[in-house]
Amino acid sequence: MIRNDAPVRWGMGFQDPATPVAEGIIRLHHELMYVIITIMVMVTYLMLRIIYNYDYRRNREVRKERSGALIEAIWTLTPTVILMIIAVPSFALLYAIEEEVSPGVTVKIIGHQWYWSYEYSDYGEEGISYDSYMIGEEDLEEGDLRLLEVDNRLVLPIKTHIRLLLTSSDVIHSWAVPSLGVKCDTVPGRLSQVSVYIKREGVYYGQCSELCGMNHAYMPIVVEGVKVEGYKEWIKSKI
Amino acid sequence: MAEDGENDGMEIKLETAPHDPRFQTTNQAKHCWSRYIEYHACVKQKGEEDSECQKFKRWYKSLCPNEWLENWDEQRASGTFPGPV
Numbered sequence: 001m002i003r004n005d006a007p008v009r010w011g012m013g014f015q016d017p018a019t020p021v022a023e024g025i026i027r028l029h030h031e032l033m034y035v036i037i038t039i040m041v042m043v044t045y046l047m048l049r050i051i052y053n054y055d056y057r058r059n060r061e062v063r064k065e066r067s068g069a070l071i072e073a074i075w076t077l078t079p080t081v082i083l084m085i086i087a088v089p090s091f092a093l094l095y096a097i098e099e100e101v102s103p104g105v106t107v108k109i110i111g112h113q114w115y116w117s118y119e120y121s122d123y124g125e126e127g128i129s130y131d132s133y134m135i136g137e138e139d140l141e142e143g144d145l146r147l148l149e150v151d152n153r154l155v156l157p158i159k160t161h162i163r164l165l166l167t168s169s170d171v172i173h174s175w176a177v178p179s180l181g182v183k184c185d186t187v188p189g190r191l192s193q194v195s196v197y198i199k200r201e202g203v204y205y206g207q208c209s210e211l212c213g214m215n216h217a218y219m220p221i222v223v224e225g226v227k228v229e230g231y232k233e234w235i236k237s238k239i
Numbered sequence: 240m241a242e243d244g245e246n247d248g249m250e251i252k253l254e255t256a257p258h259d260p261r262f263q264t265t266n267q268a269k270h271c272w273s274r275y276i277e278y279h280a281c282v283k284q285k286g287e288e289d290s291e292c293q294k295f296k297r298w299y300k301s302l303c304p305n306e307w308l309e310n311w312d313e314q315r316a317s318g319t320f321p322g323p324v
Contacts, residue, residue, distance in 0.1 A: 100263075104253035106301045121300045122255045129305060160253060165267060167304055191268040191304070232251040 005179040006145055006205035015178045018198055018225065022181030024093045031089050035082060101195060103163035107154065111166070111173030111186035111208070114215035118154050124239035134218050148205045153222040157231035158198045166192045171213065177206035177223055185210055198225040256298035267302065272322070274299035275311060279324040 003016045017023040053059060108119040115134070121127035135149040156162055166175055168186040176183035179202070184194045206221040226234065262270035278295035285292055300308070314320040 100258050100260075102257050103255055106255040108302075108304050110304055110306070119305055121305075122253075122297075123251060127300065127305075157253070163255065165271075165302065165304075169306060189268070190266050191271055191302075192265050193267045194265075228253070232253075235251050236249060 003179075003200075003202055005202050006148060017181065018179045018200055018202055018204060019181050019196055020199070021097050021196075022179060024096060025181050028089055028093050032086060035086060039082070097195075099195075101161045103161045103195065105157060105160055106163045106165065107156070109154075109164055109166045109175055109186065111168040111170075111175065111212070111219075113170050113213050114208075114219040116154075116175070116219060116221060118152075120235070120238075123235050126239075128235065128238045132222070134220050145205065147218065148207070148220045148222070150220060150222045153203070153224045155224045155226060155231060155234050156196070156198060157228045158201055158225045160197070160228060160231075162196045162198070164194045164196060166194065172210050173208050173212045173219070174210035175206070175221060176209040177204050177221055179204040180206075180223065182206075183209055198223075201225050201227065256301040271299065271303040271307070274302055275308070276322050276324055279315075279322075283324060 003018075004011070005015055005018065007015070014022075014026050014029070017026055105120075106122060108121065110117045110119070112131075116132045117129060118132060119127060119129040121129075130152050132150045132152045132154065134147065135144065135151055137146060140146060140149060164175075164182070164184075166184050166186045167190060168188045170188065172188070173186045174183060175186055180196055180198065182194055182196060184192050186192070202225050204223040204225065206223070208216055208219045208221070210216075212219075256274065259270055259273075261273070274295055278292060278299050281289065281292040281295050311320060311322075315324070
């Protein structure tokens with residue numbers, strides 16, 4: 001099965017979710033769409049009716065109402081109630097994302113102008129650290145994605161709670177991978193924590209999402225989700 | 240980086256610094272700082288070989304970016320470290 005874990009030409013929808021957070025975001029979007037489309041249809045109908053009925057050629061009588069307590073109460077309370085209804089699934093997702101779990105893996109992600117570096121310090125005396133640069137067009141191979149491939153991917157185990165700690169060594173960047181439902185600003189001096197639980201194997205693509213200078217568009221992110229045993233083998237080969 | 244087969248016998252455990260209820264917010268910079276301070280305070284009190292000190296060491300290494308640690312180690316060596324150790 002081919003999954004949409006990277007941008008596609010004319011892609012309008014979400015990429016396929018690989019984490020519970022991404023699934024939750026998509027579900028919330030669908031729930032909100034019911035409300036949004038209902039409101040849009042209603043407002044459009046009202047506007048068209050007003051434009052048609054109150055055209056001066058059809059309606060020469062000037063109405064002199066200045067206030068209407070009931071209508072004003074209705075058009076104040078109705079949006080309030082709608083917002084309260086929307087808040088329920090929205091806050092549920094927000095708190096679910098922030099739930100505390102004890103992670104099995106910690107990876108530090110540092111933004112630089114214009115590349116990412118990854119540090120796995122749970123293993124060995126020195127840990128593992130490496131930089132991840134975009135592969136230029138001239139070095140791409142058949143089937144590679146332009147402006148998205150990198151030389152060294154971030155390798156993470158699936159079905160494991162992972163803590164990502166993000167910061168920057170210079171300006172503000174943002175580490176974003178849509179399939180994982182992650183977007184987090186990397187701020188110098190700050191160490192922002194994000195939790196990820198990847199449900200399936202795959203290769204997930206993202207791009208820097210905070211303007212950070214000349215090559216902001218050329219510092220992509222590639223995460224490779226592998227089985228736990230494969231992750232352990234990869235760690236052993238690196239330390 | 241390991242040569243082929245060099246680390247075959249080594250067992251990799253998926254263990255890392257645990258969640259600390261003292262630091263509930265998204266910004267974990269203070270968590271990293273606290274673990275670093277706790278390690279050096281522990282070493283001062285009990286010595287580097289103590290198991291609890293080694294635990295703090297693993298935790299601060301897991302949490303803190305290498306650049307921050309290098310910076311703090313240099314500051315401690317030069318006597319300009321702003322922390323309580």
